[in-house]
Amino acid sequence: MRELTKEDVLAAVRGGSVYASGGGGWVDHGLEIGGAALAIGKPKLVSVDELPDDAIVLTCTAIGAPAGTDWQMLGKDYIKAVELIMEQYEGRIVGVMTPQNGMSSSINGWLPAAALGLVVVDATGDIRAHPTGKMGSLGLASSLEYETIQAVVGGKPELGSYIELVVKGTPARTSNILRTASDMAGGFIAAARHPLPAKYIKEHAAIGGISIAIELGKAIIEAEQQGTEHVLQTICGHTGGKLLARGRITKKDVHYAGAFDLGTIDLEEADGRVVKLHVMNEYMAVDGPDGERLSTFPDVIATLSLETGRPVSVGHIEEGAEIGVFVIDRSLIPLSSSVKDPSVYPEVEQAMGIELLKYLGTPSGSGV
Incomplete structure (x- = not known):
């Protein structure tokens, strides 16, 4: 376990921008959300091996298309999405992870973690960015046995596009609903989903995904001088x-x-x-x-x-x-x-x- 720093924010954005594969959010948004996380708390990065097998980990993300122009995701929206799911779990959620690396998505969970006393788990649903929630769902996309809970928050109140939505059901059905909500909110929306035990994360995630992005980012920052x-x-x-x-x-x-x-x-x-x-x-x-x-x-x-x-x-x-x-x-x-x-x-x-x-x-x- 270690405390994340402003150097980690910049490195995660730099390295995450490569793994973004042309998507994965925006540099300014990543720096803004990372800075906000450090301003309100001390987010900590932990290995999944440091968590008990039954510790519940939540995926934090944003859903939409990077070229969308009429969306709004504030820091409080990321936090609210996590809170909506935490209300269902009575204190059992201990950590957050991201479904992918990206220009901002490497930092998706840092602000809710800092605000809500959770840890950031060093794992990703996919090392690179991808277009659908199913591609970051840790192999659960087609599962009929796993009932997930997903929440989205975002949009512009002044346009009537602000949405808060919580859905339960199979990953496939609920993911399609959230994509529609993202479109209705202006093209992008903050989300939290798939509460899962750490044991499952260990077996199905891309372990060390955040550290991989940070280490690449540090190498890039050093190389920029030359x-x-x-x-x-x-x-x-x-x-x-x-x-x-x-x-x-x-x-x-x-x-x-x-x-x-x-x-x-x-x-x-x-x-x-x-x-x-x-x-x-x-x-x-x-x-x-x-x-x-x-x-x-x-x-x-x-x-x-x-x-x-x-x-x-x-x-x-x-x-x-x-x-x-x-x-x-x-x-x-x-x-x-x-x-x-x-x-x-x-x-x-x-x-x-x-x-x-x-x-x-x-x-x-x-x-x-």
């Missing part, structure tokens, strides 16, 4: 990842639909070779010029600015930008039960119009 190319080399060297392509964004065709950002982004290299990134909130796949698959979720897939070395989200990618496509093969990262669950793929494949599941056992392509 320029962009050193940052890119540091990200590759620290993670074992590689740059699949470097070039200019020639086409962005991404649209908002039902609390998702969907579409494709084309990058042209200096030799005219074009690679295509497939987007559903995050980068889910990369295809080569002949349509061959170069990388597929759950690989980490990120776009890095060739001017600054920093990750660029789907919402901030612009045509004409000089970008590197960075990938960490799934064999190099801890995988949770969520991303190995075949039931989480069909709805994403249908929405995107591409295949994902058949590539699950295939390593990503060669770097350039």
